[in-house]
Amino acid sequence: MTTNKILGKQHLGFQWQTEDPFLITVYHKDLYPTGNEEQGVDPKYLVGRNLGEDFELRDGFRMYHGDSVPGFQAHPHKGFETVTVVQEGFVDHFDSTGAKGRYGNGDVQWLTTGSGCQHTEMFPLVYSDKPNPLELFQIWLNLPAKGKSAKPEYQMLWAEDVPVIEQESVNGGKSTVRVIAGRLNGKESLEPNSASWAKDPNHHVGIYLIRMEPEAAFTLPTVSETLNRNLYFYEGDTIEIDGEAIASLNRVKLAGDQEVNITNGSKESYLLVLEGEPINEPVVQQGPFVMNSREEIFAAFQEYQQTRFGGWPWGRYDPVNERDAGRFAQHSDGRIEKR
Structure with missing residues (x-):
């Protein structure tokens, strides 16, 4: 077990650094x-x-x-x-x-x-x-x-x-967490897609969006020593973790084998947490393709040039729905969801 809860910090730019998976x-x-x-x-x-x-x-x-x-x-x-x-x-x-x-x-x-x-x-x-x-x-x-x-x-x-956790701290400040993926404080996310690394609960994939009122507190639980856990503090003033003040616009790499207590400062704060067990396979990314080897990347580009992955059925490359379409999903099998 590591003794430090904070394992590293990095300023946030346009594209945020992540870790496997x-x-x-x-x-x-x-x-x-x-x-x-x-x-x-x-x-x-x-x-x-x-x-x-x-x-x-x-x-x-x-x-x-x-x-x-x-x-x-x-x-x-x-x-x-x-x-x-x-x-x-x-x-x-x-x-x-x-x-x-x-x-x-x-x-x-x-x-x-x-x-x-x-x-x-x-x-x-x-x-x-x-x-x-x-x-x-x-x-x-x-x-x-x-x-x-x-x-x-x-x-x-x-x-x-999407499941939501609302937790009051001792001083009355409230934390609200949207559980996009994973399991947290007894709340389990909606089911991921069938081929996803997140599908297996043993992979501990978590995607959590946290809003903290002034002076609110929230605790991330112990998961595993091999877990990669990153907190992105993207809006607010300061939070405190393990006695250390963290300014906004920072990524904080956190230990996955310890409880991590987060205490907010005097302004409302917004955080994203990404965590999961690593896949531990080679990663080769080139543009829009992510494979395990350069040979597979080359084959992916060849396949796209030959097949266009099924072609493009929409007539234009920047289509939009009607203004009054509302929130909906029309699937390839014809099934329609409306909200």
Whole structure:
């Protein structure tokens, strides 16, 4: 058992460093203006932007790979999973299996890319009479070798269904935890996809979003000595762990074999915790593909060039749903979920 609860710290940038079984985490927070008739950005905001590759924060937002509607146009993935947690705003999903949907305001999309698929993540500005702020995390979770040949699969973890823990501390400050994956304080998450590393509870995969009121306290339990556990303090002032003050915008690597007591300071704080047993397989990532060897990466690019992972059935590479579509998921088998 390690004696130190804090094993390392690192300042947060645009792309957050992770550890096996996670690959990367990206945090998007964009203050988009009112939408035009196409649910896009008024052209007056687009002058001087490097459209198609706009990652510079201007006027409070970025366009990413979008030209009118911000977001990420059709692109391929293979060999890992994306867990997209939308705190505010909406995302339109279309993919090469024929599935599509719109989700947001607390919803989570769990996408297993497996043997390969194309998809979009567009950020429609659905409101024409008020701003369209967007806040989301995209977490890349690796697949073990056997999962990299799995059939692509996606499911929605709707906001209303995600388990929530509310805990009062002695002084009255409350902590609220959304359990996206894993088991915490007797609450168990919704079921992950079938090929996911998170499917086996012995892998201890946890994804927890924590909001702490001023002076609130929360404890992460002991799990295992081999667990990789990282806390991302992305908004607030200060928290205290093991007697050490931690400023916001820091990643804190924590011991997995000890209880970790977190005490908030005088301002509301927001944290993301990612933890899990490592897969302990070679990782070779090139662009949108994550495999176990360079030979497999080369084969993945060849396969995509030859098959386009089933092609693209949507006519355009940046499709969006109708403005009044609401939150829904239409799966490749025709099944429709509405919220």
